[in-house]
Amino acid sequence: xxxxxxxxxxxxxxxxxxxxxxxxxxxxxxxxxxxxxxxxxxxxxxxxxxxxxxxxxxxxxxxxxxxxxxxxxxxxxxxxxxxxxxxxxxxxxxxxxxxxxxxxxxxxxxxxxxxxxxxxxxxxxxxxxxxxxxxxxxxxxxxxxxxxxxxxxxxxxxxxxxxxxxxxxxxxxxxxxxxxxxxxxxxxxxxxxxxxxxxxxxxxxxxxxxxxxxxxxxxxxxxxxxxxxxxxxxxxxxxxxxxxxxxxxxxxxxxxxxxxxxxxxxxxxxxxxxxxxxxxxxxxxxxxxxxxxxxxxxxxxxxxxxxxxxxxxxxxxxxxxxxxxxxxxxxxxxx
Amino acid sequence: xxxxxxxxxxxxxxxxxxxxxxxxxxxxxxxxxxxxxxxxxxxxxxxxxxxxxxxxxxxxxxxxxxxxxxxxxxxxxxxxxxxxxxxxxxxxxxxxxxxxxxxxxxxxxxxxxxxxxxxxxxxxxxxxxxxxxxxxxxxxxxxxxxxxxxxxxxxxxxxxxxxxxxxxxxxxxxxxxxxxxxxxxxxxxxxxxxxxxxxxxxxxxxxxxxxxxxxxxxxxxxxxxxxxxxxxxxxxxxxxxxxxxxxxxxxxxxxxxxxxxxxxxxxxxxxxxxxxxxxxxxxxxxxxxxxxxxxxxxxxxxxxxxxxxxxxxxxxxxxxxxxxxx
Ligand SMILES: Cc1ncc(C[n+]2csc(CCOP(=O)(O)OP(=O)(O)O)c2C)c(N)n1
Ligand SMILES: [Mg+2]
Numbered sequence: 001x002x003x004x005x006x007x008x009x010x011x012x013x014x015x016x017x018x019x020x021x022x023x024x025x026x027x028x029x030x031x032x033x034x035x036x037x038x039x040x041x042x043x044x045x046x047x048x049x050x051x052x053x054x055x056x057x058x059x060x061x062x063x064x065x066x067x068x069x070x071x072x073x074x075x076x077x078x079x080x081x082x083x084x085x086x087x088x089x090x091x092x093x094x095x096x097x098x099x100x101x102x103x104x105x106x107x108x109x110x111x112x113x114x115x116x117x118x119x120x121x122x123x124x125x126x127x128x129x130x131x132x133x134x135x136x137x138x139x140x141x142x143x144x145x146x147x148x149x150x151x152x153x154x155x156x157x158x159x160x161x162x163x164x165x166x167x168x169x170x171x172x173x174x175x176x177x178x179x180x181x182x183x184x185x186x187x188x189x190x191x192x193x194x195x196x197x198x199x200x201x202x203x204x205x206x207x208x209x210x211x212x213x214x215x216x217x218x219x220x221x222x223x224x225x226x227x228x229x230x231x232x233x234x235x236x237x238x239x240x241x242x243x244x245x246x247x248x249x250x251x252x253x254x255x256x257x258x259x260x261x262x263x264x265x266x267x268x269x270x271x272x273x274x275x276x277x278x279x280x281x282x283x284x285x286x287x288x289x290x291x292x293x294x295x296x297x298x299x300x301x302x303x304x305x306x307x308x309x310x311x312x313x314x315x316x317x318x319x320x321x322x323x324x325x326x327x328x329x330x331x332x333x334x335x
Numbered sequence: 336x337x338x339x340x341x342x343x344x345x346x347x348x349x350x351x352x353x354x355x356x357x358x359x360x361x362x363x364x365x366x367x368x369x370x371x372x373x374x375x376x377x378x379x380x381x382x383x384x385x386x387x388x389x390x391x392x393x394x395x396x397x398x399x400x401x402x403x404x405x406x407x408x409x410x411x412x413x414x415x416x417x418x419x420x421x422x423x424x425x426x427x428x429x430x431x432x433x434x435x436x437x438x439x440x441x442x443x444x445x446x447x448x449x450x451x452x453x454x455x456x457x458x459x460x461x462x463x464x465x466x467x468x469x470x471x472x473x474x475x476x477x478x479x480x481x482x483x484x485x486x487x488x489x490x491x492x493x494x495x496x497x498x499x500x501x502x503x504x505x506x507x508x509x510x511x512x513x514x515x516x517x518x519x520x521x522x523x524x525x526x527x528x529x530x531x532x533x534x535x536x537x538x539x540x541x542x543x544x545x546x547x548x549x550x551x552x553x554x555x556x557x558x559x560x561x562x563x564x565x566x567x568x569x570x571x572x573x574x575x576x577x578x579x580x581x582x583x584x585x586x587x588x589x590x591x592x593x594x595x596x597x598x599x600x601x602x603x604x605x606x607x608x609x610x611x612x613x614x615x616x617x618x619x620x621x622x623x624x625x626x627x628x629x630x631x632x633x634x635x636x637x638x639x640x641x642x643x644x645x646x647x648x649x650x651x652x653x654x655x656x657x658x659x660x661x
Contacts, residue, residue, distance in 0.1 A: 048458060048459030048635075048637060049458065049459035049461060049464075049635060050460060050464070100459070100635050100636035100637055106635075108634070108635060108636040108639070109461075109462075109634040109635055109636065109639070110461060110462070110635055111459065111461045111635030111636075113461055113463070113464075114461055114462065114463075114635070126463070127420075127461070127463035127464055128420065128421065128424070128463055129393045129421070130393070159393045160393065162392035162393050162394045163393055163394060163424075164396055164397065190393055191364075191365055191369065191372070192365055192368065193364070193365060193368070193369065193390065193392075197368075197390065198390065198391065198392035198393075199392065265368055265369060265370070266368065266369060322636055322637075322638050322639075323634075323638075323639055325638070325639070325642060327634075327636075327639060328629055328631060328634060328639045328642055328643055329629070329631055332630075332631050332632070
């Protein structure tokens, strides 16, 4: 097991690295602005049901997915807008799905919690806590079986670690040496419950010992650390077909879902504000400015460009049709 | 008579039963500090403390089983599931442990345990979060299953469930928690196994339970405008089923429509139709009709969801069919 990874001090990053950093900044901003728009649309009643936002956690999806090949698999919980966008589903198709429109990535049938794009290796949005952890291992089982050298990253929250399926799956993934990365986004709370109130072992990485699995504890507010740790895990999966458990410490700025309070009995407003001071986007933007890669004007231009992209996605979703009534009865079984 | 929400009626039942019997305790996700995912347990942690209002991890299979074990050890657990969609993780303990314990121990160990939480669809929660499980649960010998539709029934049935010495499933509804209604003052108990005639009529019986009571009552109003007198029978208990009440009503009206939230295949309505055709065949003037959720997983899109759900319009159309009006 490796100790907490730290950002290596970089002197004069290479052009490729600079390009990657700029891409990551762009991607994090896309998620942030997309989610802000989703919150607005929810308040206007254009999005219904449960809608779980990713604001604060952007560095996790962006850093992890930067380490993947296009044909690798990603599978997530219901808090998956960010991963879906970065796996290549267009903002239009994700927003349209949140609006329940026919042009959405699940034809308007899945909604916020069930984004899918099988062609891009985005294997969903799953609503039952922990229920998709075995599915992630199953995808890896299939890749290994077929010899495709694809890697699967399975994202889940820290509260899912208390579900039996987590433990059953880690054991099998280790016994069968499956090319899967269990990426636990530890944002400290499952709804209104602080993890330490309901977990005997609060350092999730330690669970890897029980299953003889490689593991790393990662700072999830730093996209570069997430990227580096995931790269090591991907290499382990692709080259040796070994699973890894990553515990990525992060924080959600919003309430559990759009219908839950931002703070209250379970966490204080001060805590939320304190965490916001570690903002992953400001962190990377600050670094790039410091390195002279980007100046404020360029940053503002990037921001404006992404705002426009997200506005366009809202317009696309607004203008899109509802599914045909007959769609109610399709997709129950294939012929 | 006090006017209470369904939520507060359940809260009163829990509070009163916990005051009455120190062996009653509540366990589940977010029941304590967070005051309940749907605030049913509001204030109970403050009154009864963390020994009796127990916050759990997300571990449905585990804490349901711990509840069963605690019942074996002489306590009277009330196990709250945040919703019944998550309770399917615990089905092993409900079905294989709680429902079988008395029988397979040859009568030695009974199970005074309650499993409760919201069941069925709310609004736009999509496929995995919008499921009505009553026909699954009512299928199991060794369980009792109740599904109250009003605040008074919610209070009275939960109290009965807690006092029952058998495992009782209490199916609530997210969309019901804010519903207001009169609740009798003082000790208010509704016995398990009794249906309730919520509206009298002469032309057709609308059989319903839980959220479909509102559907049936609306349908009855619309039918009244069309000069059709519909009787609304709220089952309240799904196991045991009040067969006498169903037969009595059908013998009076000679026509029936069963309205339920779940899917059609092997649903609650199928059981009721079986009863009626067997024991009231000669009284029937038309085949019994059923209104259910469309036979598909629940879609997210608002219009598709509306089309999938049981509705007053569908119930009215079915009533008109059994009356040969169309
Ligand atoms: C089996 C199950 N139980 C309960 C729920 C209700 N629920 C939805 S999300 C959630 C909290 C999950 O927290 P965590 O895994 O930490 O993920 P986060 O929301 O923080 O991303 C709960 C209790 C559920 N969806 N599935
Ligand atoms: Mg969490």
